[in-house]
Amino acid sequence: xxxxxxxxxxxxxxxxxxxxxxxxxxxxxxxxxxxxxxxxxxxxxxxxxxxxxxxxxxxxxxxxxxxxxxxxxxxxxxxxxxxxxxxxxxxxxxxxx
Amino acid sequence: xxxxxxxxxxxxxxxxxxxxxxxxxxxxxxxxxxxxxxxxxxxxxxxxxxxxxxxxxxxxxxxxxxxxxxxxxxxxxxxxxxxxxxxxxxxxxxxxxxxxxxxxxxxxxxxxxxxxxxxxxxxxxxxxxxxxxxxxxxxxxxxxxxxxxxxxxxxxxxxxxxxxxxxxxxxxxxxxxxxxxxxxxxxxxxxxxxxxxxxxxxxxxxxxxxxxxxxxxxxxxxxxxxxxxxxxxxxxxxxxxxxxxxxxxxxxxxxxxxxxxxxxxxxxxxxxxxxxxxxxxxxxxxxxxxxxxxxxxxxxxxxxxxxxxxxxxxxxxxxxxxxxxxxxxxxxxxxxxxxxxxxxxxxxxxxxxxxx
Numbered sequence: 001x002x003x004x005x006x007x008x009x010x011x012x013x014x015x016x017x018x019x020x021x022x023x024x025x026x027x028x029x030x031x032x033x034x035x036x037x038x039x040x041x042x043x044x045x046x047x048x049x050x051x052x053x054x055x056x057x058x059x060x061x062x063x064x065x066x067x068x069x070x071x072x073x074x075x076x077x078x079x080x081x082x083x084x085x086x087x088x089x090x091x092x093x094x095x096x097x
Numbered sequence: 098x099x100x101x102x103x104x105x106x107x108x109x110x111x112x113x114x115x116x117x118x119x120x121x122x123x124x125x126x127x128x129x130x131x132x133x134x135x136x137x138x139x140x141x142x143x144x145x146x147x148x149x150x151x152x153x154x155x156x157x158x159x160x161x162x163x164x165x166x167x168x169x170x171x172x173x174x175x176x177x178x179x180x181x182x183x184x185x186x187x188x189x190x191x192x193x194x195x196x197x198x199x200x201x202x203x204x205x206x207x208x209x210x211x212x213x214x215x216x217x218x219x220x221x222x223x224x225x226x227x228x229x230x231x232x233x234x235x236x237x238x239x240x241x242x243x244x245x246x247x248x249x250x251x252x253x254x255x256x257x258x259x260x261x262x263x264x265x266x267x268x269x270x271x272x273x274x275x276x277x278x279x280x281x282x283x284x285x286x287x288x289x290x291x292x293x294x295x296x297x298x299x300x301x302x303x304x305x306x307x308x309x310x311x312x313x314x315x316x317x318x319x320x321x322x323x324x325x326x327x328x329x330x331x332x333x334x335x336x337x338x339x340x341x342x343x344x345x346x347x348x349x350x351x352x353x354x355x356x357x358x359x360x361x362x363x364x365x366x367x368x369x370x371x372x373x374x375x376x377x378x379x380x381x382x383x384x385x386x387x388x389x390x391x392x393x394x395x396x397x398x399x400x401x402x403x404x405x406x407x408x409x410x411x412x413x414x415x416x417x418x419x420x421x422x423x424x425x426x427x428x429x430x431x432x433x434x435x436x437x438x439x440x441x442x443x444x445x446x447x448x449x450x451x452x453x
Contacts, residue, residue, distance in 0.1 A: 015164070
């Protein structure tokens with residue numbers, strides 16, 4: 001059973017003029033950590049697959065074919081839109097501002 | 098949490114800390130030196146330095162990273178605390194029954210835990226280094242990467258300190274290590290002075306268990322871990338010929354520091370030696386500004402008040418002689434007087450009790 005102390009509102013140290021930046025940068029660092037954890041795991045996975053003779057590294061590292069790029073395009077566009085849509089400030093639900 | 102993810106995240110956080118140490122800190126120092134290059138006299142207080150660079154974007158990021166890299170290291174998603182929390186059962190099984198070896202470990206569940214110790218979770222260690230049964234394991238793991246540039250050689254600094262003591266005089270026969278934590282400072286002493294009896298005391302039972310466990314498999318020397326307050330030990334007067342501590346003093350409020358030196362002197366035999374390794378030598382206002390900021394950001398509430406204390410006067414007041422305050426070189430490639438990269442201001446505080 002976990003005995004970890006609960007997350008509570010202790011006095012927060014802030015360093016920027018707008019404390020929003022303190023918190024937002026915390027999100028950035030948490031994401032950066034996740035990115036590195038994923039990257040590390042993917043590298044390990046590729047190495048293990050290659051050692052097992054399952055993965056052709058040259059095929060993985062090579063430039064993708066036009067067909068593969070076309071296949072990726074819709075997925076990438078959806079990813080990009082979801083990432084950027086917040087910048088437009090649009091709302092889907094009606095209500096007070 | 099799987100082990101690979103934990104290691105990857107901790108390595109990443111340490112790499113960011115290394116960048117902070119070797120790139121951001123030097124840039125901050127250069128910015129300060131540029132701003133003061135035309136001054137007739139450089140600032141001589143931490144407050145003056147803060148007025149000059151405390152609001153710069155660079156300093157704000159420097160400060161943010163110092164605070165939050167430590168938070169991520171301990172209590173982020175891949176932090177030391179959640180990782181060890183997930184391994185609680187096996188960790189506790191590894192030290193189960195260790196109290197039975199009474200010659201190795203003596204705990205005192207009734208020991209009063211001082212308020213200054215309970216009030217702040219030092220080093221941003223959730224629950225402090227004493228409250229949770231796994232705290233010793235968490236602290237031990239965390240201490241491996243306290244000094245980013247030392248990498249796996251972090252333990253070397255403890256050996257260097259022990260070597261300093263070994264070179265200062267005769268071989269001690271009875272050693273007291275005050276505030277020994279999980280025994281990182283104790284081990285070089287019992288490995289160097291194999292014939293000595295070593296008593297290692299600390300407030301934290303979880304840390305003492307880790308120390309006793311390690312000593313149980315790595316030495317045949319007489320080393321005893323005891324749960325005790327270093328300010329009020331139960332040892333007789335004149336018991337030890339060497340009293341030492343490592344990174345203890347800066348955790349104490351001023352009145353308790355006075356009490357610590359009083360107690361250390363009391364239990365030290367005439368002719369005995371006292372050597373403490375701590376953070377103290379901050380030679381200029383910029384170093385003090387950096388030091389005070391670190392204290393705030395790393396939950397070290399008494400680090401700055403310790404820096405204000407004159408250890409020579411304090412030790413002289415206790416009747417000690419041959420007092421020396423020595424900037425400590427914790428690694429070969431470090432200049433303790435003017436290092437280009439961030440480092441702790443390691444300092445040896447040394448004195449002797451006059452022969453009878």
